Amino acid sequence: MPEQTRNHTQPQDGDALAAIDLGSNSFHMVLAQRTLGQLRVVDRLRETVRLADGLDDNGGLSAEAQQRALECLARFGQRLRGVPRLSVRALATNTVRQLRDPRAFLGPAEAALGHPIEVVSGREEARLIYLGVAHAQPPKPGHLRLVIDIGGGSTEFIIGRGFEPIERESVQAGCIASTRRFFPGGKLSKKEWQAALTEITAELQHFAGRYRALGWQEALGSSGTHKSIGEICAAMKLTKGAITAEALPRVREALLRAGRIDDIELPGLSAERRPIIAGGILVLEAAFQALGLEKLLVSKAAMREGILYDMLGRGGADDPRDASVQALMARYGIDERQAARVEATAARMFAQVAQAWHLDDDDARMLGWAARLHELGLAIAHSGYHTHGAYVLEHSDIAGFSRQEQQVLAALVRTHRRRVPKRAFDTLPDRLLLPTRRKAALLRLAVLLHRSHDDDPIPTLALEAEDDRLRLRLNREWLRSRPLLRADLLGEPEDMAGLGIRFDPGLDC
Numbered sequence: 001m002p003e004q005t006r007n008h009t010q011p012q013d014g015d016a017l018a019a020i021d022l023g024s025n026s027f028h029m030v031l032a033q034r035t036l037g038q039l040r041v042v043d044r045l046r047e048t049v050r051l052a053d054g055l056d057d058n059g060g061l062s063a064e065a066q067q068r069a070l071e072c073l074a075r076f077g078q079r080l081r082g083v084p085r086l087s088v089r090a091l092a093t094n095t096v097r098q099l100r101d102p103r104a105f106l107g108p109a110e111a112a113l114g115h116p117i118e119v120v121s122g123r124e125e126a127r128l129i130y131l132g133v134a135h136a137q138p139p140k141p142g143h144l145r146l147v148i149d150i151g152g153g154s155t156e157f158i159i160g161r162g163f164e165p166i167e168r169e170s171v172q173a174g175c176i177a178s179t180r181r182f183f184p185g186g187k188l189s190k191k192e193w194q195a196a197l198t199e200i201t202a203e204l205q206h207f208a209g210r211y212r213a214l215g216w217q218e219a220l221g222s223s224g225t226h227k228s229i230g231e232i233c234a235a236m237k238l239t240k241g242a243i244t245a246e247a248l249p250r251v252r253e254a255l256l257r258a259g260r261i262d263d264i265e266l267p268g269l270s271a272e273r274r275p276i277i278a279g280g281i282l283v284l285e286a287a288f289q290a291l292g293l294e295k296l297l298v299s300k301a302a303m304r305e306g307i308l309y310d311m312l313g314r315g316g317a318d319d320p321r322d323a324s325v326q327a328l329m330a331r332y333g334i335d336e337r338q339a340a341r342v343e344a345t346a347a348r349m350f351a352q353v354a355q356a357w358h359l360d361d362d363d364a365r366m367l368g369w370a371a372r373l374h375e376l377g378l379a380i381a382h383s384g385y386h387t388h389g390a391y392v393l394e395h396s397d398i399a400g401f402s403r404q405e406q407q408v409l410a411a412l413v414r415t416h417r418r419r420v421p422k423r424a425f426d427t428l429p430d431r432l433l434l435p436t437r438r439k440a441a442l443l444r445l446a447v448l449l450h451r452s453h454d455d456d457p458i459p460t461l462a463l464e465a466e467d468d469r470l471r472l473r474l475n476r477e478w479l480r481s482r483p484l485l486r487a488d489l490l491g492e493p494e495d496m497a498g499l500g501i502r503f504d505p506g507l508d509c
Contacts, residue, residue, distance in 0.1 A: 015081050016042075019307035020076060020090035022109075022117065023275065024052035024152025025176055026224065027069070028304045029076050031083070039308055047072045048272055051095045052152045052176040055353060059138075064252060066105060073112040089307055090117045091402065093125050094153030094174065103429060116431060122170020126156035127399055129319075130165045132306030133299045134224050139163075146216040146291070148284050149302065150225040152176040152276070157207070157287070159214055167214065168397075169207045170339030173200050175225050175285075179261070179280030186261040188278060197286055201355060203258060204290035209287045211291060220299045225280035228273045230298040236267030243296040248285055255281060277378060293370035315361060320400035325369045328398070332379040334372070338453050343371035345458065346446035353465035357438045366405070370412035389416035394427075404429065408436050415440045417445050420498025437499045441470055444496065446489050470496075471504040476495070479507075 006423060031043040032412065054065020056402060080088060088241055096102050096119050110117050116331070128148045139145050139162060149156045151189040159167040176404040182196035205206070221230070229251065231325055233239040237248035251266070254280060258264040264274050287293065295469050346367050350359065377389030394410035401409070407427045415424050420440075425433055449458060460475035472489070489505040496503040
């Protein structure tokens with residue numbers, strides 16, 4: 001894609017960066033400055049929002065929980081004044097993933113924060129958690145490391161080596177969700193605890209064997225739940241802050257003696273953590289049993305630090321999304337030469353219309369990835385391959401991509417040929433609709449111009465854009481020798497109308 005467009009997203013020395021983690025229990029914001037390629041944290045903000053407390057069984061969110069979230073985000077937004085849009089990345093996790101209509105929350109949430117908010121899958125959340133922990137506590141060379149993060153709504157399990165995760169899993173069992181699920185009336189008893197422990201341990205069995213076979217040299221717990229349990233262990237003089245297989249049952253027994261959640265009095269436990277600590281200890285005990293853990297150290301880092309370090313690579317040579325796209329191309333046997341032809345032509349056209357259509361570097365990258373992946377569905381079937389490819393891209397776990405980014409990719413692949421479905425862009429937030437429709441027009445033309453899959457260069461390719469109008473000019477002699485292409489171009493104005501674009505193919509009809 002073009003080297004220079006309107007914006008540059010890769011951070012430079014001196015740039016301010018901000019990472020916002022919209023967790024199911026707490027919202028966190030970390031502000032840092034890039035100095036000599038490294039990050040220096042300059043401020044941290046944390047607020048307990050308990051978003052998961054407002055989630056009902058039908059995917060609705062209570063007005064009270066939404067109001068707490070919006071007020072917190074408005075305060076975060078005040079702190080972000082003066083920080084450029086491209087230097088801020090806000091990610092929402094499990095509770096927003098579970099919403100029946102995420103956009104109904106994300107619209108006002110983005111307005112309150114003043115910045116876009118992306119939703120990440122459980123496995124992408126796991127990747128970012130591992131990245132944050134690995135940078136905060138560098139691993140020993142060659143050693144495998146297990147990282148567990150117990151959030152409010154889900155728990156992530158990662159095994160990695162160095163700075164790269166090898167295995168990633170996300171389970172719907174967090175401190176808030178498990179407390180509500182297993183102790184809805186606030187009553188604590190050994191019988192209820194054992195039944196809940198058995199159920200969660202069973203949920204972990206689908207990957208526990210694979211994890212134990214791979215093994216690890218050290219285990220780390222990330223998030224406030226682990227910090228809180230570690231502080232309890234230290235206050236009870238069971239450990240010096242680590243969590244062990246011997247200490248955890250003693251903490252559990254002390255917890256159960258309270259009889260009710262409201263009556264819990266554990267040394268080192270804050271009043272803020274009291275209402276949700278039972279679910280956290282329950283999930284951790286299940287993890288110890290399923291994985292055969294003996295000791296878990298507590299990490300100071302979490303996903304928010306991972307977001308910051310991920311931002312250093314995004315948009316540059318180390319963008320994790322490039323590796324993911326390459327892996328998809330290999331997995332689905334995509335014709336790399338054809339993908340390169342389409343990508344080069346798409347880039348050529350992008351450079352001509354980027355300014356008029358207000359497209360930036362992020363748009364250029366997304367168009368390039370869509371060009372590389374547009375034939376992915378051919379591995380499934382030729383008939384309707386654009387539909388198959390879009391489904392795979394929207395529903396796969398693709399490292400480095402948020403859900404919205406995957407939805408954009410899917411929409412581009414879905415609309416790169418044939419008629420544009422009326423609901424092709426329904427999953428996208430309003431802020432992404434116009435640039436995605438415009439990128440879709442460029443991808444359609446690039447694919448159409450290379451329908452023959454040959455290497456013949458396109459001698460003249462001029463594209464002009466203004467508002468919703470797009471005009472193409474090609475070499476007449478070159479086009480005259482390609483009657484199939486000419487026929488395709490004659491039909492394109494009607495098809496491209498589905499994108500809200502008036503297309504002039506520049507032909508004498």
